[in-house]
Amino acid sequence: MTLYDRATTTSVYTGTLTDHGASMDLQSLTFSGDDLFAVWKDLATHHLHLWRLETGTLPESTLTLTAPSTGTGADILTLTGRLTLPDGSAPGEQPLSVTRYVNDSAKLTFGATTAEDGTFTFKDRPGSAGVIRYDVIWNGSPTVHWSTASATVTLVKAESSITLSGPETGTVGTQLKFTGVLSLGGQRAVFAAPLKISRKVTNSNGTVVTALPSANGASIDGSFRFTDTPPEAGEYTYLVQWDGNQASLPTSATFDVTVGEAPQE
Structure with a gap:
């Protein structure tokens, strides 16, 4: 079936009508607005069905x-x-x-x-x-x-990374302050991301790993901060971990601090 523009006689639609075991009543063809309608008759059941060619008379964009x-x-x-x-x-x-x-x-x-x-x-x-x-x-x-x-x-998934900075030495009982940046795909994270933080202390008593309160998450520019007050002298390693998400891979970073005893007064 081909439809033509009445004014220009150019073809605006060409398509093959498949009967699917039915026949079209050609006398029922009629336009309503830009749509073309007809009645199909099922040859097996004799049921009638309404057929519609939506906007078939309109030129294609x-x-x-x-x-x-x-x-x-x-x-x-x-x-x-x-x-x-x-x-x-x-x-x-x-x-x-x-x-x-x-x-x-x-x-x-x-x-x-x-x-x-x-x-x-x-x-x-x-x-x-x-x-x-x-x-x-x-x-x-x-x-x-x-x-x-x-x-x-x-x-x-994008590669992610964490950078950490803070003091390289500290004193027992004196608060340490750390800052960092979480990057995703080479760009600073632009959404909150929970960060896990742990502290490993190694000295003559052995090695102890302690989970610290999680950072509140990366801010709008990917930056975060946390603090810790060392309870004893030793070699400290702070570990910051991010579990990743649907867009980016997990990542972690460490920072080492040597903590000494407070000077005797």
Whole structure:
């Protein structure tokens, strides 16, 4: 079946009608707005079914979408595309709906807008490794058929790291102050991340490992801090650990401090 524009006589739709054991009543073909309707009759049961060709009379638009092929779960992805009208004219600012799927399950829908020439760009941080699919749809207009486009990107977990700084020597009973930075994929973490902290003390009495209160988590710039008051002299090793998440691998860092007895007064 081919549909033609009545004014220009150009073809606007061509498709094959599959009977599926039924026959179309050609006399029932009728237009309602931009849709074409007809009645199909099941040859076995003689039941009647309503057939609809949605916006089949409208000329087609084209939507393209390009995404990076690979990246890490900590990346901010930049996707680009273009909406093209059938006559090549500039579509102007048009609203788009974007849906993100993570491994074909969790989804998030947000909006984007084309520029005057139909191009568009949007950024997104999936916050997860895996196969990320983006579906973009333009709902069309009274004179142009809607269109959609998809793109996928495969993300692996980002390398993470912790840097620590503090005093290299200390005194029993005197508080030590430490600072650090958690980085994900080479960038400072931009979300809270619980950090486990432990202290190992080695001296003539042996080696003792003690869990310390966890840091509150990395701040908006990835930085964190913690304190400890050494109870005895010895060689101290402070261990800070992060368990990782859906976007980044776990990591840890150590810092060594030599603690001596307080001077006798």
